[in-house]
Amino acid sequence: MDYGKHYSVMKSDVIQLLRDNFPIDGNFNFSDLTFGAGGHTCEIAHLYNNAHVYSFDQDPEAIENGKSRLVKEGLEKRVHLIHSNFTFFEESLPSGLLLDAVLLDAGVSSHQFDKAERGFSFRFDAPLDMRMNPSVGASAADLLNGMTASELEGIFREYGEEKFSKQISQAIVDFRKTKRIETTKELENICFHAYPKKLRHGKIHPATKTFQALRIKVNDEIKVLEDVIGQVIPRLALNGIFMVISFHSLEDRVFKRGFKDWKEEAYPIEILTKKPLLPTEKEIFENSRSRSAKLRVIRRVKDWPSKNKYPRKE
Ligand SMILES: C[S@@+](CC[C@H](N)C(=O)[O-])C[C@H]1O[C@@H](n2cnc3c(N)ncnc32)[C@H](O)[C@@H]1O
The missing domain is CATH 1.10.150.170 (Putative methyltransferase TM0872, insert domain)
Known part of the structure; x- marks a missing residue:
């Protein structure tokens, strides 16, 4: 299967958000919950050349392809591929690690559709x-x-x-x-x-x-989105951001409601996108699959209110 021609949705928006929030020469811990063809992961790992990246995919083909892509691009030492459903996010990361940015690009990849x-x-x-x-x-x-x-x-x-x-x-x-x-x-x-x-x-x-x-x-797609929000938020470093790209209203609703719900629970997060960001007309023209994409972003703005390092909502 050719993973080479993959078009990563709203990649320039994701990169801009990172550039606006994190200096490219600093230490940077990033997690991509949906590695797919590796378009977002690799671009970010190249841009932040001190970054440590933890990328998940549950699809064995995506992981196999990813391993050779990372070697080809010299990224295999800094990008850790995790073959797992992201519903096991919390337990799959090194203990104590806090993340500056997390990305979730929901749903199936074009490779899965096209094979x-x-x-x-x-x-x-x-x-x-x-x-x-x-x-x-x-x-x-x-x-x-x-x-x-x-x-x-x-x-x-x-x-x-x-x-x-x-x-x-x-x-x-x-x-x-x-x-x-x-x-x-x-x-x-x-x-x-x-x-x-x-x-x-x-x-x-x-x-x-x-x-x-x-x-x-x-694939229990809605349930895993609901579950992962509560695992990602406690893992965000101060000023860390969580970016989510959804493709239909059921997915978008999970994030819209979930973020609001966590904020109301007095978690120190700020919703950066009152309205979701949308792809440009140019992107939609170049990649029609992006036409229904919506990007929402939250940021952790303060220290956790408790002494517990990773407070979890009950
Ligand atoms: C839309 S594609 C991601 C494309 C990627 N951002 C890129 O630029 O190449 C979604 C990928 O996420 C994976 N995926 C979807 N749900 C997942 C889950 N719950 N756990 C792990 N991987 C998942 C799929 O197998 C697929 O490869």
């Missing part, structure tokens, strides 16, 4: 897998074949905001009477025929929202 065998996309006919880490948890096919119509309907409605959740989940259950659903194309077809005839050829394909919902469920 047929990963089963994320109905552009290809492939087994329905959708796990970012294929050796952990149930595949999309296992979930689809194991859930009741009302469970499926709830997932499609909650994570896909799909208007025809009921029709699609009923069609899935009907299909299963003859055989298990195994492939992306089978699910695409089911969604297509579950839609009212006159809406089947609209701007958005009838399977789009169902695929999104299923992917979010398979």
Whole structure:
């Protein structure tokens, strides 16, 4: 798989935020929760050449690719790749380490979408897998074949905001009477025929929202975002910043509410983006995937109120 042509979303905004807040010749501890193709990590590690970087990815392919990229770019001594879900953030970092900046660029990478065998996309006919880490948890096919119509309907409605959740989940259950659903194309077809005839050829394909919902469920994407906020904030150094890039309203809502909630709990954080930063028209033109991106940032502004080094919200 070619990781070479990856376009990192809102990279220049992220770099500008860092430059505005941290001198490039100082000591700098950074963590990238979503290494992906390494676009953000490597740019930041080159810019801050004293930086120590801790980059997570749960996808074994991203880690394998990352190892050789880091060696090629001479960064392997300062960038520590951690093959783990970032839900294990706190326990994966050296104890006592405080971070000047943390970045989370949510969701799946274009490589995951574009590699047929990963089963994320109905552009290809492939087994329905959708796990970012294929050796952990149930595949999309296992979930689809194991859930009741009302469970499926709830997932499609909650994570896909799909208007025809009921029709699609009923069609899935009907299909299963003859055989298990195994492939992306089978699910695409089911969604297509579950839609009212006159809406089947609209701007958005009838399977789009169902695929999104299923992917979010398979990887528990909303829950891990909720969990990680409470692990990152206590690890921020004084004046440390946490930057998050989201791609749909469900993700953005987690950050918007989560940050507000932590601030109200008297945690010494400041929300730097009352409104999220958005990509420029130029970026959207160059990379259409960035069109729905939103960047929110918080900063730790004071010492923790307690003697405990890493106070955790109960
Ligand atoms: C949008 S891509 C990141 C792209 C990256 N910023 C770049 O510039 O190349 C998201 C990456 O995060 C990883 N990822 C998503 N959720 C994760 C999680 N909960 N734990 C660890 N990695 C995750 C995915 O496997 C994917 O490789």
